[in-house]
Amino acid sequence: MRNIKEERNEAWRADLRAQIKVKERMMAPRIHMPEQDAMERSHNNKEVNLGLTAEQAIVEARRCIDCPDPTCMKGCPVSIYIPGFIKQIETGNFLEAAKVLKETSALPAVCGRVCPQEKQCEAECIYVRSGKEPVAIGHLERFAADFERESGQISVPEVAPANGVKIAVVGSGPAGLSFAGDMAKLGYDVTVFEALHEIGGVLKYGIPEFRLPNNIVDVEIDNLRAMGVKFITNCIIGKTLTIDDLKEDGFKGVFVGSGAGLPRFMSIKGENLVGVMSSNEYLTRVNLMDAASDDSDTPVFLGKRVAVIGGGNTAMDSVRTAIRLGAERAMIVYRRSEEEMPARKEEIKHAKEEGIEFMNLRSPIEFIGNAQGRVTHMVLQVMELGEPDASGRRSPVEVPGETETIEVDEVIVSVGVSPNPLIPSTVGGLKISKWGTIEVNQDTMQSDIPMIFAGGDIVRGGATVILAMGDGRKAAANMHAWISN
Amino acid sequence: MNKIVSKEYFSENVIKFEVEAPLIARSRKAGHFVMVKVGAKGERIPLTIADADTSKGTITLVVQRMGVSSSKLAQLNEGDEITDLVGPLGQATHIENFGTVVCACGGVGTAPMLPIVAALKAAGNRVITVLAARTHNLIILEEQMKKNSDEVIVMTDDGSYGNKGLVTKGVEDVINREKVDMCVTIGPAVMMKFVSELTKKYEIPTVASLNTIMVDGTGMCGACRVSVGGRTKFVCVDGPEFDAHQVDFDEMLMRLGGYRDIEREEMERFTCKTDSKH
Numbered sequence: 096m097r098n099i100k101e102e103r104n105e106a107w108r109a110d111l112r113a114q115i116k117v118k119e120r121m122m123a124p125r126i127h128m129p130e131q132d133a134m135e136r137s138h139n140n141k142e143v144n145l146g147l148t149a150e151q152a153i154v155e156a157r158r159c160i161d162c163p164d165p166t167c168m169k170g171c172p173v174s175i176y177i178p179g180f181i182k183q184i185e186t187g188n189f190l191e192a193a194k195v196l197k198e199t200s201a202l203p204a205v206c207g208r209v210c211p212q213e214k215q216c217e218a219e220c221i222y223v224r225s226g227k228e229p230v231a232i233g234h235l236e237r238f239a240a241d242f243e244r245e246s247g248q249i250s251v252p253e254v255a256p257a258n259g260v261k262i263a264v265v266g267s268g269p270a271g272l273s274f275a276g277d278m279a280k281l282g283y284d285v286t287v288f289e290a291l292h293e294i295g296g297v298l299k300y301g302i303p304e305f306r307l308p309n310n311i312v313d314v315e316i317d318n319l320r321a322m323g324v325k326f327i328t329n330c331i332i333g334k335t336l337t338i339d340d341l342k343e344d345g346f347k348g349v350f351v352g353s354g355a356g357l358p359r360f361m362s363i364k365g366e367n368l369v370g371v372m373s374s375n376e377y378l379t380r381v382n383l384m385d386a387a388s389d390d391s392d393t394p395v396f397l398g399k400r401v402a403v404i405g406g407g408n409t410a411m412d413s414v415r416t417a418i419r420l421g422a423e424r425a426m427i428v429y430r431r432s433e434e435e436m437p438a439r440k441e442e443i444k445h446a447k448e449e450g451i452e453f454m455n456l457r458s459p460i461e462f463i464g465n466a467q468g469r470v471t472h473m474v475l476q477v478m479e480l481g482e483p484d485a486s487g488r489r490s491p492v493e494v495p496g497e498t499e500t501i502e503v504d505e506v507i508v509s510v511g512v513s514p515n516p517l518i519p520s521t522v523g524g525l526k527i528s529k530w531g532t533i534e535v536n537q538d539t540m541q542s543d544i545p546m547i548f549a550g551g552d553i554v555r556g557g558a559t560v561i562l563a564m565g566d567g568r569k570a571a572a573n574m575h576a577w578i579s580n
Numbered sequence: 581m582n583k584i585v586s587k588e589y590f591s592e593n594v595i596k597f598e599v600e601a602p603l604i605a606r607s608r609k610a611g612h613f614v615m616v617k618v619g620a621k622g623e624r625i626p627l628t629i630a631d632a633d634t635s636k637g638t639i640t641l642v643v644q645r646m647g648v649s650s651s652k653l654a655q656l657n658e659g660d661e662i663t664d665l666v667g668p669l670g671q672a673t674h675i676e677n678f679g680t681v682v683c684a685c686g687g688v689g690t691a692p693m694l695p696i697v698a699a700l701k702a703a704g705n706r707v708i709t710v711l712a713a714r715t716h717n718l719i720i721l722e723e724q725m726k727k728n729s730d731e732v733i734v735m736t737d738d739g740s741y742g743n744k745g746l747v748t749k750g751v752e753d754v755i756n757r758e759k760v761d762m763c764v765t766i767g768p769a770v771m772m773k774f775v776s777e778l779t780k781k782y783e784i785p786t787v788a789s790l791n792t793i794m795v796d797g798t799g800m801c802g803a804c805r806v807s808v809g810g811r812t813k814f815v816c817v818d819g820p821e822f823d824a825h826q827v828d829f830d831e832m833l834m835r836l837g838g839y840r841d842i843e844r845e846e847m848e849r850f851t852c853k854t855d856s857k858h
Contacts, residue, residue: 369838376801392623468834
């Protein structure tokens, strides 16, 4: 464990602080992430955010005043040593910065791209309290991880001597990968079992290339392999192998990070028409199966008028994918107003710049099809905001008699996911909540079957990548403590 | 992994593979299926497990050459490996002693019916199998069916073998002759629809094994959804077998045709490429 206070007092850090006055640091404006031009990027699949240059990263790193009590770290679900890596960037020691990041995060290049920093680390940055823009922690994290990857000098985190204890991980999404990384560091013999043919879970099938290129995910997975983590694809725990099989094979602990992959539908008329699909299906076809490429055998509809139902990040990913695949009209249909949208502000902004239409305060009540059963129209009920509900959000209510009918040839339903019942239902004796999530002790992530821990969406329902990673870390620390006792 | 240990032609377009998959062989039951992917850019397609040999650690898959993916699989030979194979998936067939069961299968649906016939027989049922195909050389697994059934009735559309007529005629003849307690049907969707309509008329409980479009096969996407009793179900996790009288076959047929144009184009391109290689 690092002693953050002591490290801050090391000579190089003190010197660095002395070089520029705090006042001066705080005067500098936040560096903005260079982006691909909106019109250009809406026709390609390349990353939207281009990353900071080394010069930009150093300038941004200077803004961090190296607080004695770094509040930013409290906002990070995996407690990355934020001032530690940022100060390394300020001195130009980028590889060391990457090393610091990897001590606590198995996937820094991923987190730097997809975490909602504005709600986490950056929300706790001291600057926010004085009304200034926070230090761009996420952009700096991404910079350090990218720099290391591109340098070809990728460091492998230190791993404790092998202790010979076998641990199984169910699912290779962010929760499982983060858990696997921490357990490998502690010297465990870790095997990750994945149902699909690719490692990465939602990082591969869900989040599109223009936000998170698959090759970047692969490099971080290779890093885990270098630490000794084994991966087995095409293997469903509960079906191909049972937990009892794992026990018989000598596994001492199991971490279930199988996610919340089951898409929800709205149960309205016409929802099973051809051309209406879940965002999971659409994004899996495009991202995992590469369906839009000529050399892929998997087909996908290339709709001209595409409506995406929902207002979360998955809805934004889907609608922005649709416009990249040639849609003339790509629409977000959301039953509340933009204020209430759960998607990241940055994603909404990017979507708007790319020409996405936002139909807020609209809720589909029916899809209409032609003789071949293909969707041709959607009927939308106009809504208005009523009184705040129990969660404090103003709930949408119908405006009686006001509907709109709009031409569509593809509809993507992105109204949320439920925990996939496949794992919970096949692991005998596991305590399941009424929402289908696995019940665990919130402090330890341990289920009522002691050898089974769980985390991520299978415990939370649909949440974020970083919360899943935080659960993975917490579960690893607690499983280690449980096994050590 | 997933090595093909034997390949046998039932007919020009229907091929039986025995594939190394010891874990699947050990855990599978009648009614289960696998997802198969051939090549790095291959598509994931569902195939029912027709048989398994736990001592050899193999499973049997029967594939009918239809489009690009099944053709790519059909081109593989003994010793080749299937890129990706995952399972067993879906719910196993519910087997008990129902009394007299008619098993109505058509075309390549005969292969997944075989383990069900065997399991029903083993559970003490009187099993009458109605085996149907367009024409004589498309009748497969007749001997194996005979070994596991009390009676096998063969139907061909053109009368080139067995009795002339559709599968429904064979089923109705049995119903007219004796008491039938249960019917199981596997085959093309349109065939299952008509079997279901027939048995509904006679109020005979009927189970159909649905063959919808699938992507992941694990409940993640809903591509395979069908309406059963007015509610949306996912064939890959809730099925593949459902009460046939509750299934909206017209909707299912409509959804099955959803990619027909794209599939045709892909197949044309694939055939061109394959031809130019020779």
